[in-house]
């Protein structure tokens with residue numbers, strides 16, 4: 160980052176001293192930037208300037224404290240002191256904001272006396288997404304500016320607000336077109352000319368109090384175990400009940416406590432992991448192929464979702480269905496998806512019309528796929544059906560077109576082998592609903608060319624996905640691990656636990672939904688088909704099997720879509736009413752297997768469930784199906800509802816301690832040495848005293 164003077168350039172423009180942050184890529188408030196601001200303010204005062212303008216060079220105003228400094232000894236000047244120094248200046252200090260003024264960035268702006276932004280600027284206090292709270296008096300200044308309720312909404316959700324919303328809330332004073340420097344200088348000159356007063360926010364009256372305990376409890380419940388949003392309430396309470404400086408000290412105490420938590424470690428890990436996951440050595444210097452027009456084969460739920468996501472990413476889409484009627488149904492599904500996006504404000508009416516009328520083409524002929532840069536098949540999940548599609552594709556797709564299968568577990572090598580261009584084939588495993596779920600597993604077959612992999616990542620980026628490279632195996636990364644930890648749960652049911660206790664225990668651990676509620680949502684017939692396939696392929700005689708779930712499906716109970724599954728949905732999904740038919744089926748299964756049920760504690764349920772997840776994840780990394788442990792973490796965070804504040808299963812395992820987990824697994828193996836074989840990688844790490852994070856660091860080089 161260089162010296163303070165390099166990090167914050169100082170320039171006089173008449174009576175105005177301009178402090179321009181120069182710390183690419185996001186003007187993070189690293190030590191040199193903080194020092195540069197302090198020195199710049201002092202210099203402006205010494206030189207007798209009448210106003211100071213602060214803005215960011217490049218793409219954005221300050222995007223926050225430098226997250227890379229977290230967990231290391233803090234360096235002076237501390238950000239709260241920088242804010243106080245700016246605010247205390249006798250000069251008028253103006254912020255001109257563009258890009259994303261986030262966290263400490265917005266806190267710097269709140270310590271200036273006037274704030275102007277370009278229309279596309281966004282801002283917020285996203286510290287809760289890092290397991291923290293604002294730590295540079297944001298919890299003290301923002302409520303003074305806009306009131307407690309609105310300030311808490313911004314802080315506890317960590318959401319970004321646009322310039323217009325910020326203006327209407329009172330966070331900023333002006334929204335003006337132009338460059339930050341232009342609009343900032345003009346505003347500063349106007350303020351000087353009108354002899355405008357300084358406006359230190361800290362000197363504004365303390366905001367009106369609210370019912371702090373009720374608000375704290377409500378926010379804590381909404382956090383599903385994450386604590387920092389609720390701690391924002393206590394910091395803001397200090398803004399109402401304490402003098403400013405004591406309120407800042409209270410905020411700092413809470414901030415420092417949170418800095419030491421596993422939740423902060425987990426969430427910072429998630430932040431960097433979701434950025435590292437797209438950085439693969441084999442992609443370095445590899446140019447993706449052009450991506451303007453894609454085709455989707457199959458307009459069912461998945462195909463329509465994929466088409467919707469591509470349309471919203473600005474790609475033109477040709478949707479192939481088997482008949483005009485099916486094509487029309489696909490168009491209705493896509494229009495339905497897009498009207499949801501319209502309602503959520505993701506697109507406007509003009510965008511909706513353009514996407515449905517111009518960007519989308521329907522066809523029933525493979526001949527119309529000859530211009531597509533990339534084709535994704537999303538047809539019935541049956542190998543022969545997919546092979547037939549790829550034989551036809553091979554005959555019509557233009558040379559260099561990327562041919563992708565959306566299969567969720569079938570062998571991509573086998574599909575590629577029916578074409579004369581296996582190097583152009585890869586898997587693009589979207590998650591349903593494909594236009595909403597961010598996870599995309601990019602499955603690399605043996606012959607997939609590097610630029611085809613790069614094209615998969617480029618498509619994922621265009622669609623706003625978090626893409627993870629996966630090797631070919633049954634279930635790739637996520638579904639393979641899911642299948643294993645679901646089996647651990649099923650085994651616990653056979654041995655005495657109930658699906659309802661398991662769901663409750665895992666929701667207390669932080670999952671949005673327990674495995675049986677998830678199964679009801681996805682459809683029990685999916686798992687039923689997998690179990691039948693696996694039995695047909697031949698189950699290892701040592702593998703534990705169960706029949707209660709099959710009996711439930713045979714009774715026509717597929718979960719939410721049939722009104723009953725593990726739960727009875729007559730009273731609605733949120734009611735979580737157990738289906739009384741389930742327990743007798745479980746008891747019959749136990750009796751048939753001669754099992755005497757025993758009690759499970761919630762802790763044991765979580766421990767076994769997580770041990771199975773970590774053990775299979777270690778296998779998936781050890782076999783190279785996932786490149787690094789962080790790839791598994793990102794997959795489980797973005798596709799399987801793993802609680803973000805725990806960082807992902809392998810980050811959680813590191814923080815829990817690998818030796819203890821391995822000891823548990825070895826203990827479970829004494830009861831079932833088939834299911835609970837310790838993963839070789841886990842044994843190796845424990846033997847070498849290493850962690851999964853060490854592997855991530857080794858992979859980063």
Ligand code: T1G
Nearest residue numbers: 187222223224225226227259261262263285293294295434
């Ligand atoms: N510190 C350090 N590095 C950061 C960073 C930050 N705050 N923000 C981004 N980066 C890196 C990122 O790792 C990536 O690095 C590169 O910049 C581009 O990021 C006291 C304590 C700003 C919206 O939480 O939300 O202030 O991979 O790929 O998609 O109260 O980055 O290139 O090596 O995400 O254009 C609060 C976090 C901090 C903002 C830009 N601020 N950043 O998105 O680029 S806590 C945040 C973002 C705080 C105070 C508290 C996004 C972005 P590399 P990118 P992008």
